[in-house]
Amino acid sequence: MGYKLPNGGTFQHAATYAAALAFTSVSNATEAVATVVDADLVVGDIVLIESGWSTLNGRVVRVKAATAVSITLEDIDTSDTQSFPAGSGGGTLKKIETWVxxxxxxxxxxxxxxxxxxxxxxxxxxxxxxxxxxxxxxxxxxxxxxxxxxxxxxxxxxxxxxxxxxxxxxxxxxxxxxxxxxxxxxxxxxxxxxxxxxxxxxxxxxxxxxxxxxx
Incomplete structure (x- = not known):
């Protein structure tokens, strides 16, 4: 059994963003992988997603793995093709550069x-x-x-x-x-x-x- 108190917690709002990075497609997988071009994101970056998938659109997620051509979205399960129809999830990733x-x-x-x-x-x-x-x-x-x-x-x-x-x-x-x-x-x-x-x-x-x- 576990519990915690919120005392000492903090709340932050994004202050600045990097330019939006387009992704042409995103996989149906237990951890979604977005296909990109010339990405400079790194592991641990936080991104705001715009996507053709309404269930994914507007989510804020952490980058789990990154190369110049693919970005893995940590703990984002898109394997259900009813909620995430194949081929229609493209959009953009905006890295949060600073918080206030x-x-x-x-x-x-x-x-x-x-x-x-x-x-x-x-x-x-x-x-x-x-x-x-x-x-x-x-x-x-x-x-x-x-x-x-x-x-x-x-x-x-x-x-x-x-x-x-x-x-x-x-x-x-x-x-x-x-x-x-x-x-x-x-x-x-x-x-x-x-x-x-x-x-x-x-x-x-x-x-x-x-x-x-x-x-």
């Missing part, structure tokens, strides 16, 4: 991501049943102390204005990191309450499943 920490977080709240169901009942049935369909859209909200002079403010303001999928990560104690691809929104007006710290909110509308690495 979002400090002074007072609360992290998650919502959505729940399994949705449709009710099925036939004429002869005495009891209906539920069949799973999809999962609801997911998001997370960071409540942070208002500090307009910090470096992260300009990064979040640019992400808010850009309306593009951005990379973010939660660094938990024990080399445990969770990566997210999300649209970022940053409140311009701090919450004002007498006797309390001014706060602002960072809203992340998640666009894909998070990716978690334990080392």
């Amino acid at each position: 920490q979002i400090p002074q977080i007072t609360d992290v709240a998650f919502s959505g991501g729940e399994q949705q169901y449709t009710d099925v009942v036939f004429l002869e049935d005495k009891q209906g049943r539920q069949v799973p369909t999809d999962k609801s859209a997911a998001s997370m909200v960071l409540t942070i102390a208002d500090d307009p002079g910090k470096p992260f403010v300009k990064v979040l303001e640019a992400a808010d204005a850009g309306r593009k999928v951005e990379a973010a990560r939660l660094n938990l104690p024990g080399n445990d990191t969770i990566y997210y691809g999300a649209y970022t929104s940053f409140s311009k007006q701090p919450t004002v309450s007498r006797g309390n710290v001014l706060t602002r909110t960072v809203n992340l509308a998640l666009q894909a499943e998070p990716t978690r690495y334990l080392a």
